[in-house]
Amino acid sequence: MLAGSYNPLFVVLSILVAILASFTALDMASRVSASQPRRTAARWLIAGGVAMGAGIWSMHFVGMLAFRLPIPLGYDLWLTLQSLLVAIAASLFALWLVSQPTLPHLRLALGALLMGLGIAWMHYVGMAALRMQPDIQYDRLWFVLSIVIAVVASWSALYIAFRLRTAEQALPPRLIASVIMGLAIVGMHYTGMAAANFPAGSVCGAARSGGVPTEWLAACVVLLTVGVMAIVLIFSLLEQRMQSRLLHLRNSMLVASLDDARKELFHASQHDSLTRLPNRQLAHDRIEQLLEAGQACAVMSIDLDGFRHINGAYGPQAGDAALVDVAERLRQLFPNEELVGRLGGDQFVIAMPVTDGKDIEAQAERIILAVNSVRVGGRDMRITGSLGIALSPEHGQSAPPLVNMAEIAMRYAKQAGRNGHTLFAEWMNDNAEQDRRLLEDLRKAIGGPQLSLHYQPRVHAETGRISGAEALIRWRHPEHGYVPSERIIRLTELNGLMETLGNWVLNEACRQMRSWHDAGNTEWSISVNLSGRQLGSPQLLDEVRNALELHELPPSRLILEVSESAVMRDADNAINVLRSVAALGVGISIDDFGTGFSSLLHLKRVPATEIKIDRAFVVALEESDEDVVIVSAIVALGHALNLSVVAEGIETPGQRSYVERLGCDHLQGYLLGRPVSAENFMRLHGGDSRQAALDARLSAYQNHQA
Numbered sequence: 124m125l126a127g128s129y130n131p132l133f134v135v136l137s138i139l140v141a142i143l144a145s146f147t148a149l150d151m152a153s154r155v156s157a158s159q160p161r162r163t164a165a166r167w168l169i170a171g172g173v174a175m176g177a178g179i180w181s182m183h184f185v186g187m188l189a190f191r192l193p194i195p196l197g198y199d200l201w202l203t204l205q206s207l208l209v210a211i212a213a214s215l216f217a218l219w220l221v222s223q224p225t226l227p228h229l230r231l232a233l234g235a236l237l238m239g240l241g242i243a244w245m246h247y248v249g250m251a252a253l254r255m256q257p258d259i260q261y262d263r264l265w266f267v268l269s270i271v272i273a274v275v276a277s278w279s280a281l282y283i284a285f286r287l288r289t290a291e292q293a294l295p296p297r298l299i300a301s302v303i304m305g306l307a308i309v310g311m312h313y314t315g316m317a318a319a320n321f322p323a324g325s326v327c328g329a330a331r332s333g334g335v336p337t338e339w340l341a342a343c344v345v346l347l348t349v350g351v352m353a354i355v356l357i358f359s360l361l362e363q364r365m366q367s368r369l370l371h372l373r374n375s376m377l378v379a380s381l382d383d384a385r386k387e388l389f390h391a392s393q394h395d396s397l398t399r400l401p402n403r404q405l406a407h408d409r410i411e412q413l414l415e416a417g418q419a420c421a422v423m424s425i426d427l428d429g430f431r432h433i434n435g436a437y438g439p440q441a442g443d444a445a446l447v448d449v450a451e452r453l454r455q456l457f458p459n460e461e462l463v464g465r466l467g468g469d470q471f472v473i474a475m476p477v478t479d480g481k482d483i484e485a486q487a488e489r490i491i492l493a494v495n496s497v498r499v500g501g502r503d504m505r506i507t508g509s510l511g512i513a514l515s516p517e518h519g520q521s522a523p524p525l526v527n528m529a530e531i532a533m534r535y536a537k538q539a540g541r542n543g544h545t546l547f548a549e550w551m552n553d554n555a556e557q558d559r560r561l562l563e564d565l566r567k568a569i570g571g572p573q574l575s576l577h578y579q580p581r582v583h584a585e586t587g588r589i590s591g592a593e594a595l596i597r598w599r600h601p602e603h604g605y606v607p608s609e610r611i612i613r614l615t616e617l618n619g620l621m622e623t624l625g626n627w628v629l630n631e632a633c634r635q636m637r638s639w640h641d642a643g644n645t646e647w648s649i650s651v652n653l654s655g656r657q658l659g660s661p662q663l664l665d666e667v668r669n670a671l672e673l674h675e676l677p678p679s680r681l682i683l684e685v686s687e688s689a690v691m692r693d694a695d696n697a698i699n700v701l702r703s704v705a706a707l708g709v710g711i712s713i714d715d716f717g718t719g720f721s722s723l724l725h726l727k728r729v730p731a732t733e734i735k736i737d738r739a740f741v742v743a744l745e746e747s748d749e750d751v752v753i754v755s756a757i758v759a760l761g762h763a764l765n766l767s768v769v770a771e772g773i774e775t776p777g778q779r780s781y782v783e784r785l786g787c788d789h790l791q792g793y794l795l796g797r798p799v800s801a802e803n804f805m806r807l808h809g810g811d812s813r814q815a816a817l818d819a820r821l822s823a824y825q826n827h828q829a
Contacts, residue, residue, distance in 0.1 A: 125192050125321040133189030137182050137312070142305030144178025169215070176211030179242065179308060183210075183249050186312045196327045202252035206245045213241030231282065239274030242308070246273075246315045254328030255321065265318030272314050276307035388753050395465040396743055396750070397443055398450035403472075404688070406464030410474045410522035413462070419477040420515040422522075424529035425490060427469040428507040428541045441499050445506065448497040456493050472526060483512060487544035495542075507542035509533050518547050562614050564600065569627050574598055576631050577798035580808050581650070581769065582790045584783050589808045591648035593684070593791065594632040595798045596624075612654065621656040628652075630670045633681065635801050637674040644809065650682040650712060655689035658697040667704055678708030682733070686714045690729060698728050705730035712769070716757060727764070734761045736787070738772020744781040751781065758786045 183206070184198075220226065220234045246269070250259060283304060393405040401409060413420045427449065434442040446469065453463045453471060461475040473490065477483065487510050494508045511532025519525045532547040568574050578592035598606045615621040629651055636649040657663055671678055683704060690697045690713075705711050710732040736757050743750040754770070761768040770782035773792030782790060799807065 125194070125323060125325055127321065128191045130189045130191060133185055137185040137189060138305060138309050140178060140185055141182040141308045142302055144175055144182060144305070144308070173211055173214075176214035177207070179214065180207045180210040180245060180249075182305075182308060183246055183312055186309070186316065187249060190316060192321060192325075192327075194325065194327060196253065198249075198252040199254050199328075202248055202254075206249040206252065209241055209245040209248060213238050213245065216241070226282075231278065235274055235278035238277035238280075239270065242277065242311065243270045243273045243315070246312060250315070250319060256326050256328050257322055260320040260322060261318045262320060265314060269311055269315035269318055272307070272311040276304070276311050279307050280304045385756075387749070388756060391740070391749070391753055392737075396739065396747065398447055398465050400450050400454070400471070401462065401464035403464070403466045406462060406466065406472050406474070407522040407526065409462040409464070410525065413474055413476060414515055414520065414522070416476075420525075421475055421477045421483055421486075422513045422515070422525040422529045423473040423487065423490065423510055423544075424466070424526065424533045425471050425473070425494070425508045425510040426533055426537070427494065428509055428537065430469040430506070433504065433506075437499075444499040445497050445504060448499060449494050449506070452493045452497070453490065456489060466526075470530075472529070477514065483514075483546075484544070487512060491542060491544065509536040509541050510544040511536055511547060512544060513547045558614060561600075561606065561610075562618055562620070565598070565611065565614060565624075566620065568598060568600075569624060573600065574627070575800065576628065576635065577800055578635070578804045579791060579798040580796040580804070581648075582795050584787055584790050589644075589647065590789055591650065591680075591682070592804065593650040593798075594628060594635075594652075596628055597798075616654060616656060619656075621654050622660050622662065625654060625657045626666050626670075629666060630673065633670045633674040633676045636680060637676050638801075639805070640676070640680070642805070642809070648680045648682055648710070650684050652684045652714065653689070655686075655697075658685060658689055658700055659693060663700055664703045664707075667709060668707060671707070671709075679710065682710035682712050684712040684714040684735065687716065694728075698730075702730050705732075731764075731766055733767035733769055733789075735769040735771050735791075736782075738792070741770050741772045741778055741782060741792070742774065745775065745777045751785070754782065754787075755785050762786065 184203075216234070216238060220230070220238075226234075253259075393402060394400065395402050410420070410422060430442065430445075433445055446465075449471070450463070450465065453473065457463055457473060457475065461473060464472045466472050475486070491508055491510060494506055497504050497506055511529045511534070513519065513525045513528040513532060515525055518528045528547045532545045536543050536545040575597050576594045577597050578594060580589050581591045581593060582588065583590040596608055596611060598608075598611055600606050611624075612621075615624050632649045632651045636647065639647055653663075660666075667681075667683070670676075671681065683701075685697075685701070690701075701711055711730055713729065713731050713734045715737040716734040734757065736754055740750050740754050740757075744754065758768050767788045768786070769789040769791060770787040771791040773779050773782065773790055773794045775794060778792070779790060779794060796808065
C-alpha cells in the first residue's frame with residue numbers, strides 16, 4: 124500500500140473553512156427565516172445554498188489537498204464539478220428544511236439521512252476524481268463509519284441551525300455552534316480518508332490525462348470559496364444593519380406616536396373638551412396648590428341661570444358656542460395666578476389668592492357682569508349667573524369642601540333671585556344635618572330591602588351577545604325615594620362606612636351571579652366597583668376570597684373595577700393589594716381610563732386584565748376627530764399590553780359603530796341596556812344565553828349527523 128501523509132497547514136485550513144461554512148449556513152438560515160416576502164426568502168435560500176455548498180466542498184478539497192501520496196496527483200474536472208453540485212444541492216435542501224415553521228423529529232431524521240448521504244456522495248465522488256489505477260480500496264468499517272458520521276453531523280447541523288435560525292440570536296452562541304458543526308463536517312471527511320487504501324504501484328489517471336493540477340485546484344478552491352462566502356456574509360451583514368436601522372426607526376416613530384397620544388390623552392383627561400378649561404379634577408388640584416402656598420384663598424362657583432332655554436330656543440350648537448364665549452370672557456378676566464375651570468354643564472369655578480377681603484365682592488360683581496352678555500353667531504344674548512363664594516381657611520382647608528360650600532352658596536344665590544352672589548355662611552349648611560340623618564338611615568339599610576343592586580349589561584363586540592354585567596348600588600329611601608348613588612358614595616367615604624357597604628355589594632353581586640350561573644349563564648361575569656378606601660383596606664383580600672368561596676363563584680367570573688385616581692392615592696400599597704387579589708384569578712379593570720393622573724409606568728405595574736374607556740371620550744366620537752385619535756390610541760395601547768378594552772357610555776348607533784371599528788372588545792351604555800333589577804335583567808337579556816346554548820346543541824347535532 125502507498126503510504127500517505129498530511130500537510131498540517133492545509134489540515135488547519137480545512138478546519139477553518141469548515142467553521143466558516145458552518146457560520147455562513149447559520150447566518151443564511153436566519154436570513155431565510157427572517158425574510159417575509161417569498162421572493163426575498165428564495166433569493167437568500169439560493170445564495171445561502173451556493174455559499175454553504177461551496178464551503179463544504181472547499182473544505183473537502185482543501186482536506187484532499189492536505190493529503191500527500193508519493194506520486195503525482197490531479198483531479199478530473201467533470202467529477203470535481205459534479206461533487207460541487209452535490210454539495211450545493213445538499214445545502215439547499217438543508218436550508219429549506221430549517222426555514223420551515225416546525226421541524227418534527229421524523230422530518231429531522233429523514234432530512235439528516237438525505238443530507239448525510241449527499242455529503243458522503245460529494246466526498247466519494249471527489250475521491251473518484253483522482254481516477255486512481257487500480258481503484259481505491261475502502262475499508263468497510265471505516266467507510267460505514269464515515270457515512271454514519273456524515274448523517275450524525277447532518278443531524279447536528281440541522282438541529283443547531285433550526286434552533287439558532289432567528290436573526291436576534293447573539294454572536295457568541297452562533298460562533299460556538301459554528302465550531303461544533305465545522306468539526307463534525309471535518310470529522311466525516313478525515314474518517315472517509317482513513318477508509319481509503321491505495322495499492323502499491325497505483326497511479327493517478329487524472330494526472331496523466333490532463334486533469335486539474337493540485338496547485339491550481341488549491342488556489343481556485345480557496346479563493347473562490349472564501350470569496351463567495353465573504354460576499355454573501357457581507358451582503359447579509361449590510362441587510363441586517365439596514366433592517367436594524369429600519370426597525371429602530373419604526374420603533375422610534377411608534378414611541379413618538381404613543382408619547383404624543385399619551386400627552387394628548389393626559390391633557391384631555393385634565394381639561395374640558397369644549398372650553399379647554401381645567402375640569403373638576405384638575406381644578407381641585409390647582410386649588411390645593413393655592414392652599415399649599417399658605418395664602419388665603421377664595422373659591423367661587425358660578426352657574427348660568429336658565430341656560431337650558433338657550434339650548435331649547437337656538438339649539439345645542441348655540442348653547443355650546445355660548446359656553447365657549449363665557450369661558451373666554453372669564454379667562455380674560457383672570458389671566459394670571461387665578462384658576463378658571465368648568466365643573467360640568469353650565470357651571471364654572473374660579474379660585475384666587477385673597478389679599479384684601481373687601482375685594483371679594485368687587486371681583487364677584489365683575490364676574491357676573493362678564494357673563495351677562497355673550498355674543499353667539501353675530502347675535503348678542505343676555506345671560507345671568509348665580510355665584511357662590513367660600514373662603515379659606517374660614518370655610519375649609521382643602522379643595523372638595525371649599526368647592527362644595529361654594530356650590531351651596533351658589534344655590535342660595537339662585538333662590539335669592541339670581542344674577543347675584545352670596546358668601547357661604549354656616550346657617551346654609553342645613554344639608555349637613557340632612558346628611559347626618561341619611562347616614563344613620565344608611566347604616567340601618569345595609570343588608571335590608573331598601574338597598575339593592577341594579578345591573579347594566581356588557582356586550583361582546585364581535586358576537587353581540589351579553590358577556591356580563593356591572594353591579595350598581597341603588598337605595599330607595601322610604602321618605603326621599605331613590606337617593607343618588609353619588610351621594611351614597613360621598614356619605615360612606617367621608618364617614619368610614621365604605622368598607623362595610625363595599626363588602627355587602629361584593630357579596631350580593633357574587634350571590635346574584637351564582638344564581639345566573641345556576642340558570643345556565645355560565646359565560647357571564649360580574650363587575651364590581653372598588654373605592655379608594657377599599658383598596659387601602661387590609662381586609663379586602665379576605666373579603667374577596669370569602670365572597671367567592673361562600674357563593675362558589677369561579678374567580679375568573681368576578682371583575683373588580685378601580686379608577687386610576689383611586690390607585691394613585693397610594694400607588695404602591697394599592698398595586699400590592701391588587702396583585703394579591705389578581706393572584707386569586709380575579710379580573711382587574713381600570714375604570715374611567717384616560718381621566719386620571721396615572722402614567723404608563725404605573726399602568727404597567729397594575730395587574731390589570733382590561734381597561735374601560737371613559738364615556739367622556741365615547742360621547743364625542745361622532746363630532747371630534749381628536750377623540751377618535753385618543754380612543755384609537757387607548758385601544759392600541761390596551762391590546763399591546765394584552766388587555767381587553769371596554770367602551771362605556773355608548774348612547775347612539777354611531778358611537779357603537781365607531782368603537783367597534785376602532786377595535787373595542789366589549790361595549791356598555793344606554794344604547795345596549797340601562798341598569799335594571801336582577802329580575803328584569805334576566806327577562807330582558809337571559810334569552811341571549813339560552814340562544815347560545817341552543818346554537819351549541821344544534822352545532823353538536825349537525826357534527827354528529829355528519
